[in-house]
Amino acid sequence: MAEERKAPATKSGVVKKLQATAAASAYQKQWFAGLLERVKNGEDFGYLNADVPMEILRAMDIPFVVNQWWAAICGAKRMTRKYFGLLRDAGYRDDLCSYCATAFAESLDPDDHNYDEAGKPMGPWGGLPDPTLAITRLTCDCQSKIFELFAMNHGASFYAMENTVPRKVPLNWFEMAPDHWEDLYDKDRLDTAVEELKELIRFLEMKTGKMFDINQLERVMNLINEQESWYKKIRDLIAECHPVPVTVVDTINAVMQAQWQRGTEWAVGHAKGLYEEIKALADKGEAAVPNEKYRLMWIGRGLWHDFAFYQRFEQKYGAVFMWSMYLAMGADAYIRNHVEDDPLRALAARYIGMEDFLHMPPWNNQWFLQQARQNDIDGVVYMIPENCMQAVEGSYFIIKTLEDAGIPVLSFHADPVDPRKWSAETMTGLVEEFIENRVMPVREAKEKEEK
Amino acid sequence: MIVKMGIRECALKSNAFRALYTVYTHRDDTARRWKSEGRKVIGELGCDVPDELIMAGGMLPVRVYADPEKPLVETDKYLEYAFDPVVRAQFEKIVDGTYAELFDALAISNSTDVVIRIFLYLREMHRVEPHKAIPPVEFIDWLFTRNRLHQVRNEHTIALFRKAVEGWAGREITDEEIRAAAKVCNDDRQALREMEKLRSGSEVRISGSEALVIIGSAFFMEREEHARLVREVTRDASEWPVLTGPRVFVTGSDQESTELYDLIEQTGAVVVGEDHNWGDRFFDRDFPMEYTPVRGIVDTYMLREFSSKKAFVSQRVEAIGRWVSRTNAEAVVFYTNRYEEAASWDYPKQKESLEGRGIRTACFAKMQYPVSANEGLSEQIAAFTSAVREVS
Numbered sequence: 001m002a003e004e005r006k007a008p009a010t011k012s013g014v015v016k017k018l019q020a021t022a023a024a025s026a027y028q029k030q031w032f033a034g035l036l037e038r039v040k041n042g043e044d045f046g047y048l049n050a051d052v053p054m055e056i057l058r059a060m061d062i063p064f065v066v067n068q069w070w071a072a073i074c075g076a077k078r079m080t081r082k083y084f085g086l087l088r089d090a091g092y093r094d095d096l097c098s099y100c101a102t103a104f105a106e107s108l109d110p111d112d113h114n115y116d117e118a119g120k121p122m123g124p125w126g127g128l129p130d131p132t133l134a135i136t137r138l139t140c141d142c143q144s145k146i147f148e149l150f151a152m153n154h155g156a157s158f159y160a161m162e163n164t165v166p167r168k169v170p171l172n173w174f175e176m177a178p179d180h181w182e183d184l185y186d187k188d189r190l191d192t193a194v195e196e197l198k199e200l201i202r203f204l205e206m207k208t209g210k211m212f213d214i215n216q217l218e219r220v221m222n223l224i225n226e227q228e229s230w231y232k233k234i235r236d237l238i239a240e241c242h243p244v245p246v247t248v249v250d251t252i253n254a255v256m257q258a259q260w261q262r263g264t265e266w267a268v269g270h271a272k273g274l275y276e277e278i279k280a281l282a283d284k285g286e287a288a289v290p291n292e293k294y295r296l297m298w299i300g301r302g303l304w305h306d307f308a309f310y311q312r313f314e315q316k317y318g319a320v321f322m323w324s325m326y327l328a329m330g331a332d333a334y335i336r337n338h339v340e341d342d343p344l345r346a347l348a349a350r351y352i353g354m355e356d357f358l359h360m361p362p363w364n365n366q367w368f369l370q371q372a373r374q375n376d377i378d379g380v381v382y383m384i385p386e387n388c389m390q391a392v393e394g395s396y397f398i399i400k401t402l403e404d405a406g407i408p409v410l411s412f413h414a415d416p417v418d419p420r421k422w423s424a425e426t427m428t429g430l431v432e433e434f435i436e437n438r439v440m441p442v443r444e445a446k447e448k449e450e451k
Numbered sequence: 452m453i454v455k456m457g458i459r460e461c462a463l464k465s466n467a468f469r470a471l472y473t474v475y476t477h478r479d480d481t482a483r484r485w486k487s488e489g490r491k492v493i494g495e496l497g498c499d500v501p502d503e504l505i506m507a508g509g510m511l512p513v514r515v516y517a518d519p520e521k522p523l524v525e526t527d528k529y530l531e532y533a534f535d536p537v538v539r540a541q542f543e544k545i546v547d548g549t550y551a552e553l554f555d556a557l558a559i560s561n562s563t564d565v566v567i568r569i570f571l572y573l574r575e576m577h578r579v580e581p582h583k584a585i586p587p588v589e590f591i592d593w594l595f596t597r598n599r600l601h602q603v604r605n606e607h608t609i610a611l612f613r614k615a616v617e618g619w620a621g622r623e624i625t626d627e628e629i630r631a632a633a634k635v636c637n638d639d640r641q642a643l644r645e646m647e648k649l650r651s652g653s654e655v656r657i658s659g660s661e662a663l664v665i666i667g668s669a670f671f672m673e674r675e676e677h678a679r680l681v682r683e684v685t686r687d688a689s690e691w692p693v694l695t696g697p698r699v700f701v702t703g704s705d706q707e708s709t710e711l712y713d714l715i716e717q718t719g720a721v722v723v724g725e726d727h728n729w730g731d732r733f734f735d736r737d738f739p740m741e742y743t744p745v746r747g748i749v750d751t752y753m754l755r756e757f758s759s760k761k762a763f764v765s766q767r768v769e770a771i772g773r774w775v776s777r778t779n780a781e782a783v784v785f786y787t788n789r790y791e792e793a794a795s796w797d798y799p800k801q802k803e804s805l806e807g808r809g810i811r812t813a814c815f816a817k818m819q820y821p822v823s824a825n826e827g828l829s830e831q832i833a834a835f836t837s838a839v840r841e842v843s
């Protein structure tokens with residue numbers, strides 16, 4: 001499950017230079033205001049989980065919000081504590097699926113659309129307007145239950161899409177995905193996924209009275225290919241640069257905010273702008289960390305509540321977190337060429353793989369290995385997710401694959417969403433120890449060998 | 452025979468009950484006998500592996516179960532903490548060689564998230580650590596949301612599984628063989644339904660713990676023999692004393708042993724039914740003999756009463772209402788293990804609907820495994836039983 005949060009202010013000089021991050025933040029506010037207007041005028045409004053093929057709604061011009069994006073907004077507005085309390089009061093657990101359940105918790109808030117005494121809205125960004133459609137996929141046992149509860153509270157129509165498990169798992173999915181996607185999957189899985197899309201389309205047509213036009217989907221798919229191709233160029237550029245011009249602190253937000261807008265002209269322009277900005281930095285020889293010595297890979301969801309953590313090892317060790325899945329997934333997982341042959345099938349070939357690329361062995365471990373090599377990684381810090389079955393991903397195999405290839409891994413368990421369970425001090429100590437005892441010796445040995 | 456569980460003397464005097472009890476407590480014996488006779492045994496992980504197909508192939512289906520005493524040496528290496536504790540203990544036996552010795556293959560059904568992950572891990576272990584003694588694995592990718600497309604997809608999935616079973620059997624399996632096996636399974640289900648009348652009818656003569664033994668022994672023995680013994684127990688039980696405590700229904704985590712029911716029944720309540728897979732849900736729906744074999748299997752497993760994992764909240768609310776009516780329960784115990792939490796999302800709405808009908812509820816969430824690891828549980832259950840008794 002992909003997600004996005006606003007990074008707190010960081011000390012990185014480079015992050016301030018990236019216009020793209022600020023531009024994305026400004027755009028999403030403007031876009032949301034437009035969405036509110038449309039909903040106010042009586043248009044249907046969809047609320048989707050991140051793994052739902054949003055491209056269909058985009059092509060049908062049905063306004064929508066993605067669950068994980070909205071949860072991030074709620075988090076940034078510091079609503080989490082209040083929402084945990086609302087869940088508890090309503091008899092729900094407050095220690096379960098907190099991220100995925102944020103919007104459901106918000107739907108229990110009687111003040112969501114109210115204003116405080118100072119006239120300020122009490123809900124995040126004035127509160128979520130009532131969706132008429134709530135759509136999720138059955139990629140875990142809890143998601144559909146949470147979405148149905150959310151739909152009940154908003155009076156929305158609830159729709160769930162199934163998920164199938166691959167039998168065929170070619171190890172080099174990242175090479176096959178753009179052009180050989182038909183061969184990447186079992187044929188019957190793709191067939192079923194196309195049928196699922198058709199059923200979703202029919203549901204949306206019946207609900208909204210709008211017609212789905214395949215030409216519009218082709219357009220949306222092409223825009224996404226263009227956008228993601230920019231991410232591929234950015235990822236490849238960063239991988240080649242020694243030292244890197246930007247770190248994960250710079251790229252995560254810039255990429256993710258635009259990822260939720262994929263399939264629009266704006267998102268393409270934004271991705272292109274991001275590339276140009278980073279390319280200019282690279283051309284100038286600008287280094288995110290001037291004394292770059294060690295290149296670190298971050299496996300796991302973003303540490304939204306402590307972005308500064310990624311930068312704690314820069315000055316002391318010259319260790320730079322330069323890889324996270326957010327940019328690299330854009331580069332490798334989304335592009336589906338030959339859309340014109342069958343846009344629906346191309347879309348099916350995108351959405352059915354997304355969770356598996358990240359969470360299923362061997363697809364995830366093989367990709368992490370290939371990415372570690374492409375990015376000349378010296379060490380991997382791997383946050384093993386707790387408390388979410390969907391994100392359970394064969395950590396043993398990930399660690400084994402990387403370590404067997406000579407890439408040291410520091411793994412630890414944490415709940416990326418819950419700051420109550422995070423100790424910055426302990427983690428800093430662990431990473432420092434890791435750099436000193438594992439990363440440095442391996443790098444030295446590598447350098448000796450190269451000489 | 453030394454019996455530690457909450458099984459009554461009257462039950463132990465029944466030859467048939469004792470036979471089922473022996474199977475229930477010595478779960479591997481039949482499988483071992485089959486192996487020693489050169490016949491094949493297929494393990495089942497997840498509750499939606501169609502026994503009919505395995506039996507049609509002349510093989511013995513056997514349910515994977517956890518051993519709470521076994522240290523989780525291998526499991527701790529391979530599995531993250533988020534796996535529920537019962538599945539962790541089951542996994543240990545799959546990868547430490549225990550089941551490699553007993554099973555010719557392992558069939559895993561898409562019955563819950565955690566089991567899907569186990570399949571993915573085992574497949575990867577076969578790829579990267581082929582020397583490990585793990586049985587060959589086959590996955591049944593059911594889709595449980597109820598619509599035409601998923602029914603059609605399930606027919607395809609079961610046709611694929613039939614091929615896999617044929618591979619294990621080393622021969623083609625005919626439609627007649629599947630029908631014959633389905634008839635045996637239906638007969639067993641019917642025998643269990645007759646037994647159920649003495650458990651949840653107006654007069655309760657079979658306790659919850661006794662019922663778990665009667666039902667659960669089916670997972671470890673030949674089904675014809677099981678049906679015969681169940682009918683005999685039912686005849687015997689019609690003479691057993693009537694149980695008069697508050698009628699409790701149990702929902703939530705699978706109960707592989709009678710431990711929880713023993714605790715409940717020691718407080719004077721009686722467990723008249725459950726919706727988990729080691730109880731009533733097992734014999735909920737018959738194979739429709741008039742359907743083609745593949746369609747019959749899809750109908751039986753896709754359309755039986757909802758599981759706690761693969762159903763929406765509204766479906767679970769309706770389902771618990773049906774169960775409570777079917778068993779005439781006065782109270783419902785929600786019991787879920789730590790990390791096995793999907794049903795937690797159903798609970799508040801189920802509770803609201805049950806309490807609207809005057810049914811008392813108690814919730815035990817994030818429970819440790821095994822049941823005995825939960826301090827103070829028996830006191831909490833006793834307090835609940837007293838509260839129910841007062842009202843009734």
Ligand code: SF4
Pocket residue numbers: 001096097098099100140141142143146387388389390391
């Ligand atoms: S299990 Fe994970 S993906 Fe599923 S609802 Fe819970 S937190 Fe979300």
